[in-house]
Amino acid sequence: MRPARRHEPYLLLAPTLLLLALFFLFPFLLAARESLYAWDLLTPPTYVGLANYRALLERGELLRAFRNTLAYSAVVVSGALVLGLLLALLLDRKGRLAAFVRSAVFSAYVVSWVAVALLFMWLLDGEAGLVTRIALAVGLPKKNWLGDPDIALYTLAVVSIWKIAGYAMIVFLAGLQDIPPVLYEAAALDGAGPFMRFRSVTWPALGPSAAFVGTTSLILSFQAFDIVRIMTQGGPVHATELFVYAIYEQIFLNLRVGRASALTLIFGVLVLSLTALQLRLTRGRGAA
């Protein structure tokens, strides 16, 4: 379809483009420029070229933020997918009890991150927390869930999965209820058992739902901040320093605007690359 006037599409796009330029592109370019300066917000900025990037590399901060964020995201995305799907399969039935459990599971999603973080800090206390008490009662060794650098990141990931699994469940439930019952009947007539029916009917039909859950939980995991700020402040020994928290720490705690801007820029490029990859994959699938 061709527009009546050539400039009309651009006019319609203009408000969105303007907002994007003002609130995304301009700050991004500003961060690119700030990343070349050493500045603490109080004293005059000094041009340092690429020294901020070099410092982030030499001190290992960039690699650490990158590695932590990817590990956290991988666990959160896969955990949300698996748990959301399992819950949806279990609760895709009629009845008051199922409805109640669905509501209960989903309710975690609407609770604020800060409340969830505070609750789990209490539950996971290495000495007196409920989780520690239960672990001891069943003969498991005591773990410092938030204080051990080897497990703290995964503890945060599990808390995040608990928080968002209800949302994933709802999306999968919608997908399940969209599958025509006739497909299951046909599969059953062909002699397919429950596992075969899941593999050949349910899972292929849930593809778009899984893609949606994967994308939204990936976005959410890349944005993670509150949970880190409240539960670990990036520790122990930087083990839970995710990208967004590392940016916050550089600018607000270390007073280094330049390094924070450099991290922001790199983070922006990372997110753009992932978005481009995802678009490419989605379009590829659409074309097929």
Next chain:
Amino acid sequence: MSARKCVPASRRSVLLGTLAGSLAACSARRGDGTERAALWYAYGGKNREVLERLLRRFHSDPRHPRIDATFQGDYFESLAKVRTAIAAGAAPAMTHVVAEVVPYLAEAGALEPLDGYEGAAELDLIPGLAQSGSYQGGAERPLYAVPFNRSVPIMYVNGAMLERARLDVPRDWSELRAAANALTVRRGAEIVVWGFECPVSWWFWVALLASAGGSVVDERGTVTLGGQAGVRALDLWQALIHRDRVMRPPLGRDYNAWQVGTQDFLAGRAALLWSSTAFLRYIEENARFPVKVAPLPRDVRHAVPNGGTLFVLLRAAEEREKRAAWQFLRWMTQREQTIEWATSTGYIPVTRGAVTELERTGYYDAHSNDKVVLGELDAIEPWPWSPTLFRVQREIMDPLLEDAVLSHTDAAEALAKGRREARLP
């Protein structure tokens, strides 16, 4: 040159302008003509209640200006907000900051020199807690900071556990290790009571380092991290955690660790706790066992860093706001308020008159723990006037100490790495 003038107006003003809108407005005059000023403070819990009580009393006098006090999170969150507010041109007239930060803010031109304010020379402050005694060469510099809530690190002792173990309060490092070992209670592999707890953070490491005869910065201003004394200090923690297994590993970061330590002590999960005098009243009021306080066990000498915060006025605020803030600051250092603040919290009274009055009325005879705290005035070590001190603390030492203690890396190597990082721009 003011801090506000330091910031180029063009590109950064766009960024900062957006921040300015979200920060507290600092109008200096109310609609009815009353002078007012903004105070940003960093207390929660009991200390906040006491401050709010004092503010209500200040406001009950119609001649006084209105102080708009706003809670801004812990010390470091508050500092981050203050710094952003200064850059955004929305600075409050008054705030309070930890001692390590004052040189950095002063050298950045962010603080208002107070010498010219009415009565600044007659504040009757205890030298060890005032700027003059809190910093090396503090008396020779313009007056930038007035003590507010000043503290020292102190050892809290569960009196009942100590008595059951028939122990005396440990006075030096070897006695501390022995007492912590004797007080630790194990049930199989599980530790039910930790003999010793202490936040693994800069302030307590500096206390150990001072006690071992070192200082963080040498006379030429070079960051030495105490040399061999710093190594001894770190090694003590490592020994208590890994070799003796009598000290609970890091409790968390920043002030979370302090809260966890207090909770463990009150719940009877820790027998000896190093914390701030700031928690004295809270711990006394909430403990279900006799609480004793004692000076930190010493190594080669008895020395502690000064802690807590000092009031500062921000140069970027409006003149009449700063005058209103100064009026409140002076009122807070008057004897009655100083006494109320100190006796309600556990902070050290900051004026000589307040101490004299408390001694005269027999307060210290009735409150032996407060008397121990007061005795620590003689052991206070001044901080170096070093603008980099804050960076060394936040960026280098806090993570380094946590890492060295958790991964049990060689203390000398860890501190050598810290010194190298301190030399980087």
